[in-house]
Amino acid sequence: MRAIVLAAGDGSRMRxxxxxxxxxxxxVPMTLRILxxxxxxxLEGVVVVVGNQAKLVAETxxxxxxxxxxxxxxxxxxxxxxxxxxxxxxxxxxIHEASELDFDVLVLPGDMPLLTSETLIQMQEHxxxxxxxxTLLTAKFxxxxxxxxxxxxxxxxxERVVEHADAGPAELDINEVNTSVYCFNSLLLSQTxxxxxxxxxxxxxxxxxxxxxxxxxxxxxxxxxxxxADEVRGVNxxxxxVECETLLRARTDMK
Numbered sequence: 001m002r003a004i005v006l007a008a009g010d011g012s013r014m015r016x017x018x019x020x021x022x023x024x025x026x027x028v029p030m031t032l033r034i035l036x037x038x039x040x041x042x043l044e045g046v047v048v049v050v051g052n053q054a055k056l057v058a059e060t061x062x063x064x065x066x067x068x069x070x071x072x073x074x075x076x077x078x079x080x081x082x083x084x085x086x087x088x089x090x091x092x093x094x095i096h097e098a099s100e101l102d103f104d105v106l107v108l109p110g111d112m113p114l115l116t117s118e119t120l121i122q123m124q125e126h127x128x129x130x131x132x133x134x135t136l137l138t139a140k141f142x143x144x145x146x147x148x149x150x151x152x153x154x155x156x157x158x159e160r161v162v163e164h165a166d167a168g169p170a171e172l173d174i175n176e177v178n179t180s181v182y183c184f185n186s187l188l189l190s191q192t193x194x195x196x197x198x199x200x201x202x203x204x205x206x207x208x209x210x211x212x213x214x215x216x217x218x219x220x221x222x223x224x225x226x227x228x229a230d231e232v233r234g235v236n237x238x239x240x241x242v243e244c245e246t247l248l249r250a251r252t253d254m255k
Contacts, residue, residue, distance in 0.1 A: 004090070086207055103186050161211050192217075196210060
């Protein structure tokens with residue numbers, strides 16, 4: 001398995017000149033916390049997709065990690081969505097539509113600083129045991145407002161992810177949500193990314209579209225529910241940054 005960390009967002013809601021991946025959570029840049037969690041997983045390679053102030057982000061994370069061989073960086077020069085970022089990450093591994101390389105790839109956001117290696121290992125083992133085309137890390141919230149809902153069939157397979165704004169009344173009642181952490185078969189991911197369209201209000205290519213396309217093609221898409229929902233808190237604002245830091249310190253105090 002290899003990993004792609006998506007850290008190219010502009011982070012405009014942070015209201016800061018500091019690139020979003022470099023915002024500190026208890027003294028450590030949030031994206032470096034993700035990379036540190038990946039250290040404990042058996043991975044053949046890690047690539048970080050950067051965008052806003054790409055050179056500064058790459059140089060800072062490399063310097064603070066203390067090891068320039070731990071991971072590589074690739075730039076998403078034009079931010080065209082998460083599916084496009086994943087495609088750029090795959091290409092850095094030599095994967096394209098005609099490629100014969102075949103491996104599992106973990107795709108995760110760079111703004112989820114509480115995510116643990118234990119959860120990622122559990123997800124990796126589940127994905128490889130079932131030989132899924134895709135495995136999603138999901139969470140169950142009492143209030144799932146704003147999150148994409150997980151739609152499963154009668155057998156428990158994931159059919160698609162419905163964004164909150166597009167969900168009907170029955171779908172809004174679902175409390176299982178997408179966390180934007182995925183495992184994919186690399187070849188199926190590459191082939192399906194080529195089919196993703198940007199016919200949406202943002203004119204972006206969404207990685208969630210891959211899930212529905214895989215399901216419609218008859219491929220197995222499964223999910224793992226994270227045990228502690230706080231692990232999958234993302235950071236998009238200064239307030240959320242403070243919340244994650246408070247939770248991290250509480251976790252440390254409990255050990």
